[in-house]
Amino acid sequence: MSAEIIDGKAFAAGLRSRVGALAGAFEKATGRKAGLAVVLVGEDPASQVYVRSKGKATLEAGMESFEHRLPDDTSEADLVALVRSLNADPAVDGILVQLPLPKHIDENAVIAAIDPDKDVDGFHPVNAGRLATGLHGFVPCTPLGCIMLLKDRLGDLSGLDAVVIGRSNIVGKPMAQLLLKESCTVTIAHSRTRDLADVVRRADIVVAAVGRPQMIRGDWLKPGATVIDVGINRIMDTETAKGRLVGDVDFDSAAKVAGAITPVPGGVGPMTIAVLLRNTLVAAHRLAGVPLAKDAI
Ligand SMILES: NC(=O)C1=CN([C@@H]2O[C@H](COP(=O)(O)OP(=O)(O)OC[C@H]3O[C@@H](n4cnc5c(N)ncnc54)[C@H](OP(=O)(O)O)[C@@H]3O)[C@@H](O)[C@H]2O)C=CC1
Numbered sequence: 001m002s003a004e005i006i007d008g009k010a011f012a013a014g015l016r017s018r019v020g021a022l023a024g025a026f027e028k029a030t031g032r033k034a035g036l037a038v039v040l041v042g043e044d045p046a047s048q049v050y051v052r053s054k055g056k057a058t059l060e061a062g063m064e065s066f067e068h069r070l071p072d073d074t075s076e077a078d079l080v081a082l083v084r085s086l087n088a089d090p091a092v093d094g095i096l097v098q099l100p101l102p103k104h105i106d107e108n109a110v111i112a113a114i115d116p117d118k119d120v121d122g123f124h125p126v127n128a129g130r131l132a133t134g135l136h137g138f139v140p141c142t143p144l145g146c147i148m149l150l151k152d153r154l155g156d157l158s159g160l161d162a163v164v165i166g167r168s169n170i171v172g173k174p175m176a177q178l179l180l181k182e183s184c185t186v187t188i189a190h191s192r193t194r195d196l197a198d199v200v201r202r203a204d205i206v207v208a209a210v211g212r213p214q215m216i217r218g219d220w221l222k223p224g225a226t227v228i229d230v231g232i233n234r235i236m237d238t239e240t241a242k243g244r245l246v247g248d249v250d251f252d253s254a255a256k257v258a259g260a261i262t263p264v265p266g267g268v269g270p271m272t273i274a275v276l277l278r279n280t281l282v283a284a285h286r287l288a289g290v291p292l293a294k295d296a297i
């Protein structure tokens with residue numbers, strides 16, 4: 001058996017073009033473009049790549065992109081002051097502060113300073129609380145992108161056994177909340193989980209968000225399972241002696257057992273950016289008081 005490859009890149013391209021069309025309609029209705037502000041502190045090369053691709057995608061969708069690059073030694077107070085000025089800026093609908101931040105800055109303090117109604121990452125405790133209690137709010141981009149791919153492939157997820165590996169605030173926990181909302185039976189595994197292989201073997205849906213290259217192997221999977229690989233790990237390829245990107249799942253062995261699997265790259269990553277644009281467009285409509293049909297995107 002060989003798994004179907006879930007083409008996140010193609011799905012994300014479709015989502016981006018739908019967002020683009022609605023962004024055009026928003027501009028016509030309001031006379032201004034929806035705007036996303038991205039804040040990057042420091043020179044981390046991976047973060048710089050992400051921020052550049054977010055900016056490019058924002059412009060391509062017909063939205064305004066505001067990039068703020070701050071030096072590594074920026075103080076927490078200065079960063080919070082910038083966030084507050086973006087909260088107050090009527091041209092800015094969405095605010096994203098790229099993580100991780102330098103060690104001397106308290107990430108929670110910065111996230112808490114973001115206006116929850118501009119928090120398109122969905123990281124603010126108010127939005128986490130809204131998700132946990134079933135209220136409308138912003139949902140973190142990566143988990144929301146994963147749910148879109150799962151529903152596209154499986155339709156109704158109700159009653160399925162789902163295992164999420166990882167319990168971070170930005171991926172694992174909101175992912176589990178979303179699967180619960182879809183009426184899956186959800187298990188959250190983490191570094192203290194005993195016999196992870198045994199937990200994974202029960203699952204119809206496996207979401208891997210660990211940060212350990214190729215950790216989840218094909219022989220752990222239930223045959224036919226749907227595997228969503230969130231991991232982004234840069235490793236050195238021993239054969240070519242070049243760096244390459246791999247997920248948290250050992251793709252080759254998993255693809256022999258799974259029913260469907262997302263690749264890395266080209267799976268969840270592109271969805272994260274497309275959902276970010278979607279969330280920004282939703283924020284713009286709410287802030288401008290322009291209605292957007294519930295299932296428009
Ligand atoms: N595609 C995309 O758009 C995105 C990809 N990522 C990628 O997803 C991965 C996870 O990111 P993130 O959630 O931020 O990472 P974190 O490091 O915040 O969390 C990792 C989680 O994995 C758990 N874990 C670590 N080791 C093991 C183990 N041996 N067995 C089981 N669980 C383990 C940890 O458990 P514990 O809590 O016990 O420490 C923790 O809950 C990374 O590769 C990251 O690069 C992240 C964001 C977006």
Ligand SMILES: Nc1nc(=O)c2c([nH]1)NC[C@@H]1CN(c3ccc(C(=O)N[C@@H](CCC(=O)O)C(=O)O)cc3)C=[N+]21
Nearest residue numbers: 050096097098099100121232265266267269270272273
């Ligand atoms: N405030 C904040 N919000 C985030 O959403 C956020 C963040 N901080 N910090 C870092 C992580 C990581 N992340 C990714 C986004 C896109 C790809 C992506 O597009 N990946 C491509 C490959 C890109 C490459 O080649 O490097 C792919 O998987 O195909 C990956 C990872 C968002 N994150």
